[in-house]
Amino acid sequence: ERPGSGSGVRRGACQGRFPRWRPPACCAAAGAGWSLGSWGWGAAGPGLRPARSGRIEGKIIEDVKTPTPPNPSGQCPICRWNLKHKYNYEDVLLLSQFIRSDGGMLPRRITGLCLEEHKKVAVCVQMAHRAGLLPNHRPLLPEGHVSKKPKLNRYLTRWSVKSVKPIWKRGPKWCRVPFRVGHPLLMDNINYGQKPVYLNH
């Protein structure tokens, strides 16, 4: 069950400054973490008693010790860890923290990313899936379904494989139809080599 927006006692203190679904920070920072079972019924709220009155126990669990990010004043995880223009489709360890087990992206309100970074991470995750770098994050297929699609290696694919049509006529050199590679959102990435990032091949 999701924690509610705070018990009745604390709601008045932090009213209006947080989205409704997110508990205010004063509720979350209560020292050692509370186990989920004891969250909702800690204080005396009118509608929060369990349906059957039984024995309720609270367990104090150890907080997971995450190292402090180098820039704690950032708004999203990427800014806090100073990774703004520094990741690509190959950084699977980073991308795997923002995806579900079947490969889809987690919503922005859960991960806390800002809009542009969320879009960039989504694009990188799509490219990583198409490059085959996330083999265990596949959607569940019923039975032992064997796909008849040819398994071709690819990388930096901008569009989905099924949606792309062949370019039958590319045109003369002066007005060539280019092959689009990569994604324009990742144009601002830091490039340590001397060659620029080419998006049109």
Place this chain on the structure above:
Amino acid sequence: MASYTKAAQQWATFARAWYLIDGKLQPPGKLAAMSVIRLQGKHKPMYHALSDCGDHVVIINTRHIAFSGNKWEQKVYSSHSGYPGGLKQVTATQLHLKDPTAVVKLAIYRMLPKNLHRRTMMQRLHLFPEDVIPEDIRNNLVEELAQPRRIPKRLDEYTQEEIDAFPMLWTP
């Protein structure tokens, strides 16, 4: 150089070397660029177009090449037989499934200089779809060249220590 006889020096200079390139997960254009330099002999300081100083190039795992972008679907290989209605247009996917060496072969053929030496240089190119090579070619190989593209690691190829060393960026 001073201790070699003239004949030995001449032999060492003009001998043809055999190079091996692994095409696994590599873009065929970059493989072609590397091979074309060596087939022409432009990697040698004593290159001359007429002196037939090109080397042999063996490319393995051509079945596992990787195109960047959506080129597998978008790139079209066309040929015309000369007769009306004789235009055949095939996507890179279809061509690769039909003949796994064709994509690399066409890439190299189109990158070589368009003269009569091109056919001889293509005869010195050897393509194999998997890493199975005939015995005599394997005995001739001198050097394996570095792959042009750095292959990224898959998520299951990372060790558990590396995964644990990577910090969690956000807590739920």
